[in-house]
Amino acid sequence: MNFLFVHNNFPAQFRFVAEQLARHPEHRVAAIGAETAQGLPGVRLERYRFNDVGHAFVHPFARRFDREARRAEQVLYALIALESSGFVPDVIVAHSGWGETLPLRAKYPRARLIAYCEYFYRDQGGDVHFDPEFPPLGVDGLTHLRAKNASQLLALVDCDLGLSPTAWQRSTYPIEFHAKIAVAHEGVDTDLVRPDPTATLQLPNGLMLRAGAEILTFVARNLEPMRGYHVFMRALPDILRARPSAEVVIVGGDGLSYGASSPDGRSWKDVFLSEVGHRLDPRRVHFVGALPYSQYLRLLQVSRAHVYLTYPFVLSWSLIEALSAGCLVVASDTAPLREVITHGRNGLLVPFFDVRRLAHVVVEALTQPAYFLGMREAARATAQARFERRRAVAEQLAVILPPR
CATH class of the missing domain: 3.40.50.2000 (Glycogen Phosphorylase B;)
Incomplete structure (x- = not known):
């Protein structure tokens, strides 16, 4: 089975699961990331270059989505490069927060698509308006905040399942999507990270x-x-x-x-x-x-x-x-x-x-x-x-x- 991980800063949250899959000879594992992405043994890494060009002529509400669309375009080129070498994914796991999921369903309609759901922006119950020391957002700011979720909402519609690391992080998403989002933390290496009284x-x-x-x-x-x-x-x-x-x-x-x-x-x-x-x-x-x-x-x-x-x-x-x-x-x-x-x-x-x-x-x-x-x-x-x-x-x- 072919597994593809998509995360601009790969391996990030996908390290342990990608390593585990790569150990099995019956699997092929590939990843797509930006220039900061790092390779893992047994995982083919296809990097893309993302140039955050100026947005002077893009409406402020749409500037984040414009950047995400440009990133999605680079992901699409990386997908084509992988495909040219004979790699077609059966399962795709992709972070939903930077627009990288935008071309995935269109390119691979039959693949199993898992969207990593880290955090959904909202004006109550999260980081915004939590700290009274800092001024509240006006209507413009709140509209911009809501627009930050656009690509995530598209990812939630496109994906087969979502994946959040904690129950609270899942709770930030609209309630109508909760049944679609599973909770599973990426974990830590508790054998490596352990007490040492001689440290x-x-x-x-x-x-x-x-x-x-x-x-x-x-x-x-x-x-x-x-x-x-x-x-x-x-x-x-x-x-x-x-x-x-x-x-x-x-x-x-x-x-x-x-x-x-x-x-x-x-x-x-x-x-x-x-x-x-x-x-x-x-x-x-x-x-x-x-x-x-x-x-x-x-x-x-x-x-x-x-x-x-x-x-x-x-x-x-x-x-x-x-x-x-x-x-x-x-x-x-x-x-x-x-x-x-x-x-x-x-x-x-x-x-x-x-x-x-x-x-x-x-x-x-x-x-x-x-x-x-x-x-x-x-x-x-x-x-x-x-x-x-x-x-x-x-x-x-x-x-x-x-x-x-």
Whole structure:
């Protein structure tokens, strides 16, 4: 059977399932991705080049769809290249969020098409209008927001089934599609991401961190409000005052993954660092940017308390990896987290905007590490029971494979 995965940043969410299928000699596996896509053993990768040309003459409401249509055109060329080598897919698994699914049903009407449904934009109950610190969208903004879902809706109509990683993420889609969308997380490698009481990590400034030390960690792809960076920074002065020996390691870039840029054009990192920086000890607050994966894992292993905050939005891999590493996770009491963390059992939940509560809970976590050992073990057990990669792959394959 021939399997095709389509994701601009392949392998992304498809890594484990694509690797599993590629191990079987009776299968042929191919993938289509943009220039950032990475290959996997046994998977033929066809890259396309996407040039995001100017949109001066495209209506603002249609600019995202215009970009998606241009990306779809490049996917179609990649499909033709695969077909010229004799590869015709029986099953296609494609992310629905960037327009890459647009040509798939027209090109292969008989293929089984699975649309990966990560997040559906809406004006209530999600990231938009969640944070009162930022101005609400007007009618123009709301219209633009709704238009962002256009290609996803087409994908949902075209596909045989949808696939969402969590029940909450499925719930963001229109209710009339829920029966068509299965829930199966892509999983994490819990054998690789595991506790290590002997772990050490040397920071770029030479500081050596060791498991068991008083280390507070915060991780996001980019440091921005969507992932609660502003709340964390505002809690830090009280945390550092109460715990004069604590070291704080903050992982994340200066760019923008989600949401809007700051009003003055500065990075969100700088905006909120300038707000509280005069109340912080810079010798104990370490911004390390983006870490290589092996160093990032060691950071989780040396962490005494790990803070993960998010608007109601896509659940990060880093949260599941923190659980798998046996971290004591202090997380926001928001819908994506409530699906994974039960307060007091496998982690601690705090109201997203309650800076004082966050500081208090983190100080407790740093002060009484022995008290929370059982919670760390439960966190690890949650990752193994619900997100272990072999289990996850089996659940995904139950959706992807044609019924017998």
